[in-house]
Amino acid sequence: MKLIIVGGGLYGLATARAAINLGMEVTVIEQGRVPDPLATSVDRHRLIRYPYGALDGYALMIHDAYAAWDGVWRDLGRRHYVETGTLAHHFAAGDWADQSAASLDRLGIAYERLKPAELDRRFPMLSSEGAIDALWLTSGGALLADRIVGGLGDYVRAKGTLLEGIAVADLDPARATAILADGRRIEGDRLVVAAGAWTPRLVPALAAELRPVRQVVTYARVPDKWRAAWASGPMLLEIERDDGFYAVPPVDGYGLKLGDHHMDGGPDDPEARRGAGKDEAKAIWEGGRRRFRDFDDYRIIEAKTCLYTVTADERFRIADVDGALVLSCCSGHGFKFGAVMGERVAAHLDGAADFDALQHWAAGKLL
Structure with missing residues (x-):
């Protein structure tokens, strides 16, 4: 499968890493340089912890999140985490x-x-x-966010394709195609949009929700x-x-x-x-x-x-828009789940789970 990912922040790169490990041909397109200081996921650190208020589903996901981060440390050859x-x-x-x-x-x-x-x-x-x-x-x-995103960027550069410094001007979701600002069309078999705060611009159908x-x-x-x-x-x-x-x-x-x-x-x-x-x-x-x-x-x-x-309820949103998978797994608490979310999205694209199950899980509705 040829996978095109729009967005080189944590979720785009984590999905790319997992997809590469499943044997997919992956191209990530990022308008800035990885790690981009304007991206939501790029800061000195982000927190991972079990307490989650009344949101049992997300608390329950933390165990799997830790396991997924262990896989990232193995791939990167370094542990970017301080307990x-x-x-x-x-x-x-x-x-x-x-x-x-x-x-x-x-x-x-x-x-x-x-x-x-x-x-x-x-x-x-x-x-x-x-x-x-x-x-x-x-x-x-503390997950050392800028180092994690930088390391995942290096991983994708080495094993896939990372296009940096070029914005996506438009999408053709039905054809799994990203249209770049310079007119190039990057085509694949599946398209994933993980563009953070730029998602409402690229996917206007979700602008009212995000x-x-x-x-x-x-x-x-x-x-x-x-x-x-x-x-x-x-x-x-x-x-x-x-x-x-x-x-x-x-x-x-x-x-x-x-x-x-x-x-x-x-x-x-x-x-x-x-x-x-x-x-x-x-x-x-x-x-x-x-x-x-x-x-x-x-x-x-x-x-x-x-x-x-x-999102209105601060739960993560994964949407299918004309065949493109759009990830908005943020609401201020998404970084901790980046590695496991990337693995689950890649597994879904590989046929391991249907879309409804993926969406239900991402929304923290496990129980």
């Missing part, structure tokens, strides 16, 4: 952490509940202020006083509060990362406002004031933007 553990503060009955605990109980996934005194003892750089308790799992950590939303993330330098504590620090999740945030410890030479998961606004133009202003960075960073001890001693060293492509 940190997962800490999720619980503030009120029925909040995101409470829902996660109930989900983990249903699925038989082990965790601890730590009371404030124990939280302050184990994680002295953090304040337990306002928390009833917190969920603690030794599993979970909303690109601009997000700002910040990186900060840790005070000397807390450098040793953060060296073994956890990812931190405070979700569904007005001033909620997530944080990633300073792993592998990167700064302490802090962002939020609010998906308000949009649709945003994927080529506009790609820089982050100082006021935006300060507003994001301020979310950690109550949680980080000696907060004013941290220093913002970088702010970046990315564009998530969000």
Whole structure:
């Protein structure tokens, strides 16, 4: 089979890797250079963890996601992952952490509940202020996103075809053809579109369902006083509060990362406002004031933007549009599933599962 993939971010490249391993002839087309800093999937790191609120299906998928990443590490010859553990503060009955605990109980996934005194003892750089308790799992950590995408790009260059620096102007899904900006037609047997925030432009039929939303993330330098504590620090999740945030410890030479998961606004133009202003960075960073001890001693060293492509229910969307398979597996929580999603999509193209089953699985509706 000759497979054409539009988009050289994580999902395009992960699908390409899996398809190559199944013996397909693969061409990936990317408008930028891989890794493209404007792509949703390209940042210093992305998180993988079991707690998932009430979304049991996605929590259940994490085990398969880890197995798929192990396959990627074998293919790339290097493991781009740092285990940190997962800490999720619980503030009120029925909040995101409470829902996660109930989900983990249903699925038989082990965790601890730590009371404030124990939280302050184990994680002295953090304040337990306002928390009833917190969920603690030794599993979970940071996937080094830019290195993963770069490594997958090298893999595709070596074993398939990667066309970089050329935009796709139009698609002919029924003929499995991508029409490039320079007029060339790249034809295959099947067409996959994994174009992230550019998908609504290329596939207008899905524009009403897919909303690109601009997000700002910040990186900060840790005070000397807390450098040793953060060296073994956890990812931190405070979700569904007005001033909620997530944080990633300073792993592998990167700064302490802090962002939020609010998906308000949009649709945003994927080529506009790609820089982050100082006021935006300060507003994001301020979310950690109550949680980080000696907060004013941290220093913002970088702010970046990315564009998530969000569905109404934040579940992943896979669509068949005139024979083309369109992947929108994002909504701000898709990177962790990139490897396993690529394997499942490639297996579907190879005849291993029907489309309805693939779509149901991608939407996290396993149970």
